[in-house]
Each structure stands twice: as structure tokens, then as C-alpha cells.
Amino acid sequence: MELLLLLMLLPPLVGATVNGLLGRRFSQAAVSLVGCGAAGLSMVFALLAAWTYSSSTGGPVPFIHSYFTWIEAGNLRVDYALYYDRLTLVMTATVTVVAFLIHLYSRGYMEREGGYYRFFSHLNLFLFMMLTLVTAASYPLMFVGWEGVGLCSYLLIGFYFRKKSASDAGKKAFIVTRIGDAGFTIGVALLFWTFGTLNFQDVFAGITPLHAGEMQGTLTAIGILFFLGAVGKSAQIPLYIWLPDAMEGPTPVSALIHAATMVTAGVYLVARSHPIYSHAPLALEVVAVIGCLTAFFAATIALTQNDLKRMLAYSTISQLGYMFIGCGVGAFAAGIFHLMTHAFFKSLLFLAAGSVMHALHGELDMRRMGGLRHKMKTTFLTFSIATLAISGLPGLSGFFSKDEILAGAYGGPLGRPWLYWLAASTAGLTAFYMFRGLFMTFFGSPRMDAETARHAHESGSKMTVPLLVLALFSIIAGDVSWPKAFGGTEEFDRYLDPVFKPSEEFLRASAHHAGPGLSSGALMMFSLLFVAAGILVAYWFYLKATDRPARMAERFSRLYTILIHKYYVDELYNWLVVRPLHAVSEKVLWRRVDAQVIDGFMVNGTGEVMAGAGNFLRRIQSGNLRSYASWILLGATVWLAYVLWPH
Amino acid sequence: MIPLSHVLTLSVILFVIGAAGFVFRTNIITVFMCIELMLNAVNLAFIGFSRHLGNLDGQLFVFFVIVVAAAEAAVGLAIIIALYRNRRSLNIEDLNSMKM
Amino acid sequence: MVVLFYICAALAVTAALSVVMQRTPVYSALSLIVVLCSLAAVYLLLGAEFIAMIQVIVYAGAIMVLFVFVIMLLNAGRESSSRRSRMARWLGAPLIAAFLLEVLLTIWRQFPAKSATPSAPLDAGPAAIGHLLFRNYVLPFEVTSILVLVAILGAVVLAKKEQE
Numbered sequence: 024m025e026l027l028l029l030l031m032l033l034p035p036l037v038g039a040t041v042n043g044l045l046g047r048r049f050s051q052a053a054v055s056l057v058g059c060g061a062a063g064l065s066m067v068f069a070l071l072a073a074w075t076y077s078s079s080t081g082g083p084v085p086f087i088h089s090y091f092t093w094i095e096a097g098n099l100r101v102d103y104a105l106y107y108d109r110l111t112l113v114m115t116a117t118v119t120v121v122a123f124l125i126h127l128y129s130r131g132y133m134e135r136e137g138g139y140y141r142f143f144s145h146l147n148l149f150l151f152m153m154l155t156l157v158t159a160a161s162y163p164l165m166f167v168g169w170e171g172v173g174l175c176s177y178l179l180i181g182f183y184f185r186k187k188s189a190s191d192a193g194k195k196a197f198i199v200t201r202i203g204d205a206g207f208t209i210g211v212a213l214l215f216w217t218f219g220t221l222n223f224q225d226v227f228a229g230i231t232p233l234h235a236g237e238m239q240g241t242l243t244a245i246g247i248l249f250f251l252g253a254v255g256k257s258a259q260i261p262l263y264i265w266l267p268d269a270m271e272g273p274t275p276v277s278a279l280i281h282a283a284t285m286v287t288a289g290v291y292l293v294a295r296s297h298p299i300y301s302h303a304p305l306a307l308e309v310v311a312v313i314g315c316l317t318a319f320f321a322a323t324i325a326l327t328q329n330d331l332k333r334m335l336a337y338s339t340i341s342q343l344g345y346m347f348i349g350c351g352v353g354a355f356a357a358g359i360f361h362l363m364t365h366a367f368f369k370s371l372l373f374l375a376a377g378s379v380m381h382a383l384h385g386e387l388d389m390r391r392m393g394g395l396r397h398k399m400k401t402t403f404l405t406f407s408i409a410t411l412a413i414s415g416l417p418g419l420s421g422f423f424s425k426d427e428i429l430a431g432a433y434g435g436p437l438g439r440p441w442l443y444w445l446a447a448s449t450a451g452l453t454a455f456y457m458f459r460g461l462f463m464t465f466f467g468s469p470r471m472d473a474e475t476a477r478h479a480h481e482s483g484s485k486m487t488v489p490l491l492v493l494a495l496f497s498i499i500a501g502d503v504s505w506p507k508a509f510g511g512t513e514e515f516d517r518y519l520d521p522v523f524k525p526s527e528e529f530l531r532a533s534a535h536h537a538g539p540g541l542s543s544g545a546l547m548m549f550s551l552l553f554v555a556a557g558i559l560v561a562y563w564f565y566l567k568a569t570d571r572p573a574r575m576a577e578r579f580s581r582l583y584t585i586l587i588h589k590y591y592v593d594e595l596y597n598w599l600v601v602r603p604l605h606a607v608s609e610k611v612l613w614r615r616v617d618a619q620v621i622d623g624f625m626v627n628g629t630g631e632v633m634a635g636a637g638n639f640l641r642r643i644q645s646g647n648l649r650s651y652a653s654w655i656l657l658g659a660t661v662w663l664a665y666v667l668w669p670h
Numbered sequence: 671m672i673p674l675s676h677v678l679t680l681s682v683i684l685f686v687i688g689a690a691g692f693v694f695r696t697n698i699i700t701v702f703m704c705i706e707l708m709l710n711a712v713n714l715a716f717i718g719f720s721r722h723l724g725n726l727d728g729q730l731f732v733f734f735v736i737v738v739a740a741a742e743a744a745v746g747l748a749i750i751i752a753l754y755r756n757r758r759s760l761n762i763e764d765l766n767s768m769k770m
Numbered sequence: 771m772v773v774l775f776y777i778c779a780a781l782a783v784t785a786a787l788s789v790v791m792q793r794t795p796v797y798s799a800l801s802l803i804v805v806l807c808s809l810a811a812v813y814l815l816l817g818a819e820f821i822a823m824i825q826v827i828v829y830a831g832a833i834m835v836l837f838v839f840v841i842m843l844l845n846a847g848r849e850s851s852s853r854r855s856r857m858a859r860w861l862g863a864p865l866i867a868a869f870l871l872e873v874l875l876t877i878w879r880q881f882p883a884k885s886a887t888p889s890a891p892l893d894a895g896p897a898a899i900g901h902l903l904f905r906n907y908v909l910p911f912e913v914t915s916i917l918v919l920v921a922i923l924g925a926v927v928l929a930k931k932e933q934e
Contacts, residue, residue, distance in 0.1 A: 648701075648762050652693050656865050663872045672775050672815065675881040679874060680779045680812075684786050684805075686870045691790035693862045699795050699841055703802050706833070707786055710809055713825075721816040726892055729818045730902050736821075736828055737914050741921030743833045747840045748928035754844050 024075055025088040028105050031068035031115065032154050034061040039148035046140025055130045058143030062126040062150060066119035069154075073112045084108075087160050087224060094163065098219055106160035106223055109519055110359065114157040114291060117363045120496075121283045121370050122150045124489040128374050129275040131485030132381065136273065142182065146279070149175035153284050157291060161222040162211050165292070169207070169256070172285045173200050179280060180272040192268035199265040203255015207292075210248030217241050227298040242299050246306025249296055250313075253289025257343045259317040264593055266340055270332040274377030277332060282339050282373050283366035290346045290362050294355050294523075301353070301526035311351025315432075315442050315449075318344030320590075322452035326459075327586040330387050331376050334460055338413070339369060341453060345428050348446055352439075353530040354431030356519040361424035364500050368412040368421055371493035375406040378486055379464060382479040383471060389463040396465040398479045401487045403465050405494040410461045412497040414454035415554050420501030425450060429550050447550045454557030462565035677718035684711035698753075698762050702746055709739050775815050782808040795841045799834060806830040817892060820899045 038061025046054050076086060089104035126146060133142050149172060156168025174197075181193025215221055217238065218229045230238070253259070258266040269281050280286070293300065293310060300307050318341045325337035342365050349358025380387060382399055396403040412421035429450070433443035471479075481487065564572050576583040585591070643654065684707060691704035713732045720728025750760070757764055785808065788801035806829050813822035892898070903911055 646765075648765065649693055649696075652689075653862060653865065656689060656693065656869060660865055660869045660872060663869070663876070667872060667875060672772055673881075675877050676775075676779075677812075677816070678877045678881065680782065682870065682873045682877065683783055686866055686873075687783070687786040687790055689869070690862070690866045693866070695790065697795055699837070699844070700789075700798050703789060703795075703798055703837065707789060707802065707805065710806065710829075713821075714809060714812065717813050717816050717818045717821060720818065721892075724892060726894065726898060726902055727906075729821050729894055730899060730907055732818070732821050733824065733899065733903070734907075734910060734914055736824055737918065740828060740833055741918050743836060744925040745921050745928070747836060748925040751840065751844065751929045760844060 024072065024079070024086055024107070025090070025105070027068055027072040027075060028088070028107060028158060029090075031065050031072055031119070032151060032158070034064040034068075035147040035151035035154070037061065039144045039151060042140050042147065043144035046144055049140060051134065051139050054140045054143050055126075058147055059123070059126040059130065061147050062119070062123040065150060065154065066123040069115040069119040072107065073116055076107060076112060085224075089160070099215065099221070101161050101163045101221055103164065104160035104222065105158045107158060110291075110294065110523075111158055113359060113363060113519070115154060117366050118150070118153055118157065118284050121366050121493075122146075122153075122279060124492055125275050125279045125283075125370060125374070128278075128377075128486050128489040129273075131483050132275055132377055133273065138182065142179075142273065145175055145178045145182070146275075149179070149280060149285070153288070156288055160224070162214065162226075163221055165295075166207065166211065169252070169288060169292075170204070172280070172288060173197060173204070173256070176200075176269070176280050176285055179276040180269045182272055182276065186271070189271040192265070192271040196265040196269050199262050200255040203252045203262055206248045206251025206255070208252075210245045210252065213241065213245050213248065217245070223295070230298050230302055239303060243303040243306045246296070246300050246303040247309055249292055249299075250289075250306065250310050253292050253310075253347075254313065255289075256292075257286045257289030257347070258340045259289075259313050259344060259347065260320060261592075263317065263321065263340050264596060267333050267336045267589070270330075270336050274332070274373055274380060277336070278370040278373035278377070281336065282369035286339060286343055287346070287362050287366070290343065290350065290358055293347065293350045294359055297350075297355050297523055297526040300350075301530050304530065307351050307353065307530075309351075310347050311432075311442060314344040314347025314351055315445050316344070317341070318348065318449045319445050319452075322449045322456065323586060324589050325456040326452065327583060328456075329389050331379070331389050331392075331460060331464065332373070332387055334389075334456060335369070335372055335376060338372075338453065338457070341449060342369065342413070344449075345425065345446065348432050348442060349428040352431045352442065353526070354428065355523045355526065357424070357427035357431050359519060361428055364412070364420035364424040364497070367493055367500055368409040368419075368497040371405055371409040371490060371497055372413070374486070374490055374493065375402050375409065378402040378482045378490065381482055381486075384478070386471060389460065391471045392464045392469075393467040393471070394465070394469040395479060399465075399481045401481055401490060405487075405490040406465070407461060408494045409497055410457045414457050414558065415450055415550065417551070418498075418501075420497050420499070423501035426547055426550065430546055433546055443546065447546075447553050450550050451553030451557040454554040455561045458558050458561035459565055462561060466566060672721075674718055674722045677721075678715055681711045681715040681718065684708075684714065696762050698750055698760050698765065699747075701762060702743075702750070706739065706743070709735060771815065775812060778808045778811045778815070782812070796838065799837050799841060802837075803830050803834050806834065818894050820894055820896050 038057050042049075042054055042057050046057070049057070079086075085106055085108035087104060087106050089102040091103050092100065093103045094101040126143070129142065129146065133139055136142070152168045152171025152175060154168070156165055156172060159165035159168060177193045177197040180196050181190045183189045184193075211221065214226060218226045220226060220229075230242070255262045266281060266286070270277055272281075300310070321337045321340035321344065325334050325341065328334040328337060342361070346358045346361050346365070349355065349361055378399065379392065379395065379402060382395070382402075383392065386392065408419070412419040415422045415425045429443055429446055432446050433440060564575075588594075643650075688704045688707035688711060691707065692701055695701050695704065713735055716728045716732045716735070720726060720732075753765060754760060759765075782805050785801045785804035789798045789805065792798045792801060806825060810822040810825040810830070813819075813825060
């Protein structure tokens, strides 16, 4: 088993190195062979490990294996150790499958772009880092993966580095997530200070119910600090601003990193640390509230976006909010479930968008699309399936996962009704903007110029095959957890019970609860109502009375302007943070500290002091014999005086 | 008998005179002679101590000093001659090649 | 007898001052000879007969002769008063005075004039010196002879005229 895990981790690392160092001389076929091969091998071994773990005797206990001692300093000992339980299984399976499909897709998508080898090298490296993150058995190792994916994200967002907007976006992503990372690091330090160890096993074992009471303050602090890291990495309020800009990267990057995997790292962190969170309900409340607010907030922005990829980016932010709602109300399994289904349909959405982009020679503005459903049948089909999934139509995966979260928001251990209502209305908004996107892109009459319209054609099989596979998953992935209302047993939840059950029960026991309220069937109905409303409005606005949107925009022009400028958040941050920082950097830190103090005073100053002292002292060496003699005499006299002085 | 302090006083006076000459004169041969004067002052001190401590070693040391002074004088004057050939001057101020 | 000491001392000091203050090197050399001889007298008074003779023969007789030869050879004339180093000019006199005072202070503190002097003078004749020299100090003796050899060679090499 330990070998399998290593075999799962190794190929992407090797692939990244080979492609990175030698890829320049390879043909495109060779590069993609190495890259996709590595991803494929990783997937095979991940699935093998999953199978081995599942069929092992001894029940679903976590498999932990330490390979070598990494850090040993004083009290701190961190091994390179991997932790494999059912949560890890779900994460590795999802990550490797989606990553492999996206690697295949990239073969076709990146064909005519420059830097082919660089792309696959970074993509492989990302896969390695992400897998490290989810299999780590201790927080430092997880942090290595955490930082690693951040690095790869920066590299890949700024892939077209000659374009200023792209490199700026890369910087923005890195710097904003850094703020979150600072929180994470402080949390880890606090953790070490409290528990004296940083392995999952030992930390979680140290939170015995007896001590938990006294530790609650510290645990809450740790929980909030970890969540700060998650806010950065998973783009929640207030650190979400980097994700829309990250769309400057190539579309496969958006699909893999900013939809399916890296952004889910925050959710994984919260889920993995559930023993901590279950004893710090206040922290969980923060998680849920921010998740819910972010979900709603991002959905409202997505309503007015005209750029296809940006709309999907805001949608991702919104869906991540859902996942945090799930974790925040104590329904960790629901959150992870949604993570899995979202990985499938969101990456599918991005890849389909990429297909459209390719066909229209890089056009991204939906106002200049339209009528593509005849020209790009496969893309249209898969995009539709994904849209239905994300909107939560019954029968598709998104329905099951979103519904579990909504149920948890209402009736979960820390659930509150208002969370449910806000989340449900967000579902309606989601349906609206997704169908808006669908209609604007594929229906209606073509709004692009005639030249492009003529050239638009379906993408090659290298790109469409992954689309189809992902569409399949988007449909069936939900079947692993048939909700109770339909008479099912929610197997996914049960599957992850060995991981989450103690926490969920603890929370349930310690939480205060109002009366039963609405039944889960009623909840489902209401959410479906919202979704249906969203779809209908979208249909009306964009297919029937297509002048409606413009008239709405005019009528609510103030609101519309705010929305289309994304609530002016970027401008606010710019004014509040960036410009003062810039001013300080330039006027104080650069001019004063760097140029004057360090360069002038310390560096040049030291030189000048030395030179001056040397110049001064040089005069003693005059070559004049008599002055030498005088100096000697002086020395002798002084010394003699010192000796003679009555002490 | 002659008190030791008187002997040493004479020695010191001679030494200081020699030092003064060393510092203030410019002709290099004169300077050299002042050095010899200083050496002699030291010799006197040795003899004085030898007399008053009843130890013959002091006088032996003076013997060695005289021998070494002779050797030193020979070599030193040879150097002065060589210098004079090069610089044409016996002024100590002109012999400042050791300047930094 | 003791009076003789003071006479010789005075003579030595006067001659020393003359060494330092004469303008012509030859006069300085001659004054130095006077110093040496008066010191030899003092040595005799202090019971160091052998050394006194050595002083006269070697020091005054050979070394000073060498000095005079070189002075004549180089035709060192009157000394011109020239610029002095700043250090020497400003600090020289006070420094000398201070040094003198310090050492005198040391001496008078250490050896008050009242202290008794040993009565029996040593036997400081050539035999005694010779015994000490060739028994206890034979190593320095040998080394010194090598030193003299080196000095001779050095002097010859240094003072040789350059080959044309």
C-alpha cells in the first residue's frame, strides 16, 4: 500500500522534471506522451490504491505510513508520512481522474500555443503538489502541497507571461492567497504550541473531550486561522478577487486548478481538520456564514457578466461557498460530496468553454456568440448536461450534492433556517445565470461576424472525448448517494462516516436545536422551485423577449452598474490597500530606507568610513624615520606612565 | 660606594640625550651615533646592576652588546654608503621610500 | 673615589650633549669618543675592568674609527636645517622630558639612595669573564661569532661598488 501511494505521487513529479528540463527538444507528441502518461499512471495507481485500501481487512481505519524523517528540531518532529482514509480516497480519485482527462484535453487545446512543454511540465507539477496536499499526514507536509499548488497556479495563470494582464493576474493570485497563507501558518504555529506535534494522528488524539472544553478558545482561534487560509485559497469573501482574474490563464488551467482541484484545497483543509472544528462551533459558524454570503454574493455578480469564463469563475466562487456551507453546518460529508460533483461538471463547463473559444478564435464575450448548437453538437450537448447538473436538476449529480448541503443548512447540527433560504435562492440565481450563458452562447442567431461564423466548427476528438467522459460523470456521480427523501440511504455520507461521524455526532449532541420545521422533502421542493423560476426567467429573457435584459438594465441601471462592476470591490481594495502600500513602498521604503539608509548609510557609509580611516591612519606610515622614532617614544612614555600611575 | 640610583640616573640621562638626538637630527650618520649613545647608556645600566647585585652576568651581557654593536655598526654604515650612492643625500627626510 | 665618578659622569653628559648638538658630524663623532672613554672610566670605578678595556679598544678604538672613516668618505659636511616631521617637532621635546621624568621616578622609587651596596667587589678580570663566557654562555658566544661573520659578509656586499 505504501508503495502504491508512492507510485501514485511519483509519475507527475518525474513528468514535470523531464518535460521541464528536456521538453524543449521534444516533439509535441513526446511532450504530451510524458505529460499525459504521467497523469494517467498517477490515476491508475490512485485507483489501485483505492481498491487495495477498500479490500483490506481491518475495516476502514486510516492507513498511515511514514517514509523518512523530514524535520527533527527540538520538540518538533515531522516525518514525510502519508495518510490514507476514505476522505483521501475520494479526493485522490477525483483529482487524478479529472486531471488525467484535462491533460488529454490539453493535447488538443494547446496544440497551436507556444510553450507546449512548459505547460505540461507545470501541469504535472501541479498534480504532484495537489496529491501531496491531500495525502499528507501532517500539517507541514500539507502546507508544502498547499504552497506548491499556489506556485503552479501562479506559473500557469501567468502562462502567457508576455501579456501584461496575464502576468498581473498571476501576481494578484499569488499575493492574495499569501494573505490567507499567513493565517494558515499562524494557525499551524498555534497548533504546535498547543499540542506539541503537527501530525494529524497525534493532534486529533489530543483533542479528548475532557480537555476540549478548556481548549475551546485556542481551537476556535486555530479554526478561524485555518479558515483564513481557506478563504484565500478557495476564493471566499474577502479574498476571492484573484479568481476572476485568473481566467487569463489557458482554459485547461481554469478547469483543473480553478474549478476542480486547487480551489477545493480550502474545503479539504476544513474537512480534514474536522476534529478541531467540531470542538469549536463558533469557527464553524464563521465558515458557514462566510460560505453562504460568498455564494450569494458571487452569484449576483455572475448574473451580469458577459465574459463566459468570468461568469464561470464567479460561479465557482459561489459553488465553493456551498461547500463551505456544508462543512460549516457540520455536514462535512455533504461538502465533500459537492466538491466531487462540482469537480466534474465545473471542469466540464470550462473545457466546453475552451472548445467554444477555440472555434471562435479566442472570442469570449457572450454577446458576440450565439447559434452554436448546430455547429458544435458535442460541445453543446456536454455543456448542456453540465448546466443542468450545476443548476441542480433532479437526476444529475449536482442535484444530489447540492440538496444534501441545503438539507444540512436547514437541519444539520449547526444549521439555521436563514442559511437554507439564502442558499436556496442562490440556487435559483445559479440556474438563471447558467442558463443565460447556455442560451447566449448556443441559441439564437449568430451575433459574431460572418467570417468567424463560417469558420466555427466542432473541436477535434482530442478535446471532445474528455468532454464526453466528464459529462458522463456529471450524470452518474450523484448516484452514489440517493437521498432519503427518495427512499435512498445516502451511501456517500455513510461511506465517509468512519471519517466524519464522531465529529458530526459530537456537534449534533452539543448543538441547540429548534423544532423540526420543514421536512427534507419540503426543503427539496422549495429549492426546486427556485431553480425552476431561474430557468424560466432565463428562458424568457434570452430566448423569448430578447430585448428584456436591456430594458431591465435600463430600469435598474444603478443596480446593474454596481453588479457589472462587481460591486467595485477591486476598486475598493485598490484604494484601500494597494495605493497606500504602493505609496509607502515608493516613498518610504524605497527612497528612504533602501536608497538612503541601506545604500547610502550602511553600504556606502561603511566603505567611506573604512576608506577615511585608512586615509587617516596611512599618514602614520610616512616613511619618515624620525616620526617613527617619536611614535615609539610616545608609546613607551604612555605605557610607562600607565604602569607608574598609583593604582 | 656609588649608589645604584646615581648610576642609573646617569644611564637614563645619556639614554634620553641619545633619544633626543635620534628624534631631532637629520643627518643619518649623526642619528646612528645617537643610537650608539643609547646602547652605551644601556651598557652602563647593566654594569651598574652587575656591581650592585654581585652578578658577573651583567658584564657578560655588556660584552655581547659591544660585539653586536660592532657588527651592527659595520652593516649599518655599509647600508648608509649604499644609500648615499643612490640618493646623493644624507638627509633622513630624503630616505622615505617606506612611505605608504 | 666617588668624586671621580661624578666628574666622569659630568664629562660624559657634556660630551653626549655635544654629540647631539654639533652641526658637523666629525665633531659629533669625536664627542662620542669622549663619551665612550669617560664611560670606560666609570666602568672601572664600578669594578668592570675587562669590560672597560674592551670598551676602549673595541668601541672607541674600532667602531668610532669606522664612523670617522665613513664620515670622511661621504664627505658629510655641515648639516642643513631642514623640515622636520610634524610629530617630532610638536611632540618631541615634551615627550623626551616626560620620558626622562618617568624613568627617573621609577629609579628613585625602586632604588633609594640610602640602600646599602655590596662591599666586596667582584673579580671581573679577563679570567673570570672568560670562565663565564666559555662555560655558561658558550652558545650565545658561538651564535655571536656567526653573527659577526654575517655582518662582515653583509658589509662587504652592501658597500661594494656596482659592477660596470
